Amino acid sequence: xxxxxxxxxxxxxxxxxxxxxxxxxxxxxxxxxxxxxxxxxxxxxxxxxxxxxxxxxxxxxxxxxxxxxxxxxxxxxxxxxxxxxxxxxxxxxxxxxxxxxxxxxxxxxxxxx
Amino acid sequence: xxxxxxxxxxxxxxxxxxxxxxxxxxxxxxxxxxxxxxxxxxxxxxxxxxxxxxxxxxxxxxxxxxxxxxxxxxxxxxxxxxxxxxxxxxxxxxxxxxxxxxxxxxxxxxxxx
Numbered sequence: 530x531x532x533x534x535x536x537x538x539x540x541x542x543x544x545x546x547x548x549x550x551x552x553x554x555x556x557x558x559x560x561x562x563x564x565x566x567x568x569x570x571x572x573x574x575x576x577x578x579x580x581x582x583x584x585x586x587x588x589x590x591x592x593x594x595x596x597x598x599x600x601x602x603x604x605x606x607x608x609x610x611x612x613x614x615x616x617x618x619x620x621x622x623x624x625x626x627x628x629x630x631x632x633x634x635x636x637x638x639x640x641x642x
Numbered sequence: 643x644x645x646x647x648x649x650x651x652x653x654x655x656x657x658x659x660x661x662x663x664x665x666x667x668x669x670x671x672x673x674x675x676x677x678x679x680x681x682x683x684x685x686x687x688x689x690x691x692x693x694x695x696x697x698x699x700x701x702x703x704x705x706x707x708x709x710x711x712x713x714x715x716x717x718x719x720x721x722x723x724x725x726x727x728x729x730x731x732x733x734x735x736x737x738x739x740x741x742x743x744x745x746x747x748x749x750x751x752x753x754x755x
Contacts, residue, residue, distance in 0.1 A: 535684075562743075571645045571730075572745045585740070619684055631675050632732065632743055634684040 532556070533635035535620050541641045548607040550638050552620030560623050561603035562632070563587075563595065565616040572619065578603055610642045646731055648746035655721055656754050663729060663749040664715040671733035671744075674707050674714040679748075680727045688729075689716070723753050 536551035554561065562577040564587075574587030576595040584595050592614060596604045603622075607614055618638045624630040646665045655661055665674070673692055677685035689700050691707035691714060698705055704717045714731055731746040 533684075538682075571747055574742075631673070631687055631690040633687060634677075636684040637682070639682065 533620055533622055533633050535618075535635040535638050537638050538636065539639050539641075542607075542610045544609075544611055544642055546607075546610045546642075548610050548640065548642075550605040550607075550618055550620075550640070552603045552605070552622075552635055553601050554603075554620075554622040554633075555601065556622070556624065556633075557600065558622040558624045558630075559600070561597065562621040563593075563603065563605045564619045564621065565589070566619055566637075567616050575605065607640075610640075612642050614640065615642045616640060644744050646733060646744055646746040648731060648749055650749055651747065652750035652752070654752045654754060657722060659721055661718040661721055661725070661751060662715060664713060665731035665733070665746045666713040667733060667744070668712065669733070669735055669744070670711045671735050672711070673734035674705070675732040675734070675743075676703075676705050676714070676716045676729065677732065678727045678729050685730070718751075721751075721753050723755050725753050726751060 533554045542548050563575045564572045566572050573589050575593050576587050578584045578597045581600050594606045620635040621632045623632045646667050648665045675690050676688045679685040689698050689705040694711045695709050696707040702719045728748045728750050730748040732743050734743055
């Protein structure tokens with residue numbers, strides 16, 4: 530089974546703090562994604578990566594950055610946390626552009642700022 | 643960001659009843675995915691569909707990829723209390739030179755024993 534692990538289930542941070550959300554997958558997947566999930570807004574893509582050291586902006590990248598130094602690990606960084614970044618953050622991965630490679634999610638990190 | 647139209651938004655049903663929900667879009671997708679999410683958890687993949695007309699089952703769950711490639715439905719037969727949760731669809735689309743997932747708004751299911 531695919532396993533996508535997010536390092537923290539719950540985080541509480543103060544405004545202005547730098548926040549790191551870590552995600553690791555164990556299936557050698559090329560693609561990794563960071564979403565945030567908010568009531569009434571559904572899942573919104575923040576950033577994604579198709580390869581090591583590669584990153585692409587999603588629909589709502591403002592206030593965030595990412596790092597992918599190793600294939601299995603994709604980190605989301607909030608440079609200076611703000612209250613409007615309180616949300617559920619979901620990491621996901623899948624394998625390349627293969628037709629038969631569905632998106633698998635981690636358990637989520639609920640961040641309160 | 644873009645979201646798929648998913649209906650119903652929520653439903654209360656009696657244990658043992660069958661449930662049906664669907665997602666529609668004006669865009670054509672090459673993959674449909676169905677997920678279940680429980681409170682405080684990440685989405686769990688239920689069924690993946692890859693071809694128009696495809697009908698796939700996973701236990702009491704059955705999903706179909708619409709012939710027009712613009713819709714999909716999920717059926718749950720003989721519902722049980724542990725079916726409670728939020729179900730949502732996701733469609734995979736190739737746009738602007740990259741693959742992108744669009745998510746449904748979710749169907750909140752409550753099962754009355």
